Amino acid sequence: QLQLQESGPGLVKPSETLSLTCTVSGGSISSSTYYWGWIRQPPGRGLEWIGSIYYSGSTYYNPSLKSRVTISVDTSKNQFSLKLSSVTAADTALYYCARRIGDYINYWGQGTLVTVSS
Amino acid sequence: QSALTQPPSASGSPGQSVTISCTGTSSDVGGYNYVSWYQQHPGKAPKLMIYEVSKRPSGVPDRFSGSKSGNTASLTVSGLQAEDEGDYYCGSYAGSNNLVFGGGTKVTVL
Numbered sequence: 001q002l003q004l005q006e007s008g009p010g011l012v013k014p015s016e017t018l019s020l021t022c023t024v025s026g027g028s029i030s031s032s033t034y035y036w037g038w039i040r041q042p043p044g045r046g047l048e049w050i051g052s053i054y055y056s057g058s059t060y061y062n063p064s065l066k067s068r069v070t071i072s073v074d075t076s077k078n079q080f081s082l083k084l085s086s087v088t089a090a091d092t093a094l095y096y097c098a099r100r101i102g103d104y105i106n107y108w109g110q111g112t113l114v115t116v117s118s
Numbered sequence: 119q120s121a122l123t124q125p126p127s128a129s130g131s132p133g134q135s136v137t138i139s140c141t142g143t144s145s146d147v148g149g150y151n152y153v154s155w156y157q158q159h160p161g162k163a164p165k166l167m168i169y170e171v172s173k174r175p176s177g178v179p180d181r182f183s184g185s186k187s188g189n190t191a192s193l194t195v196s197g198l199q200a201e202d203e204g205d206y207y208c209g210s211y212a213g214s215n216n217l218v219f220g221g222g223t224k225v226t227v228l
Contacts (some may be wrong), residue, residue, distance in 0.1 A: 046121060047156075047164070047207050060215035063119060072177075096163060103152035103170065103211040108163035113188040 022097030140208030
């Protein structure tokens with residue numbers, strides 16, 4: 001059974017860089033069928049697509065976040081990562097990593113809460 | 119890209135039907151037959167219920183159905199059950215390998 005697990009600091013200071021890693025188990029991140037992505041959900045609000053990466057390293061970002069987002073993949077560790085720079089309180093959210101097949105998400109991690117505060 | 123528009127809430131009695139709308143533009147919902155729906159219970163990750171407008175993943179009851187007309191997609195839950203209560207989000211392909219989601223609809227079973 002595929003599992004995705006997010007990890008990283010739960011507290012980040014304003015203007016710093018948020019860094020999260022997603023570890024994939026029960027399946028290979030190098031599959032040509034899937035993309036791997038990040039989605040966030042501010043407290044009490046809806047879902048926001050952040051971006052995704054293919055195992056080859058091709059990346060696709062939400063235009064509204066593109067200038068601050070970097071997603072990378074490490075196939076040797078079966079992991080992919082998110083970096084979001086110059087964070088503000090508006091970036092406080094539950095961050096999910098996910099497996100995408102074409103136009104939809106069929107597997108989600110449990111999510112990790114990241115709070116931006118000094 | 120702007121978030122898709124969903125009503126904040128919907129409700130129905132057990133056994134009844136409830137329909138949730140999801141309105142986008144010709145650049146997302148209207149431009150592709152790539153609309154998905156997700157159910158989220160409190161404290162849990164979202165779960166895929168419908169993909170590509172009307173297809174159900176294995177294990178999703180046939181009480182859940184999806185459709186689309188123009189720039190608006192809909193999710194209908196027939197024969198409402200207590201376990202159907204939760205938040206529902208629509209998603210759509212938005213071109214350039216990007217996705218966009220709706221703001222969510224809270225479904226209450228009365």
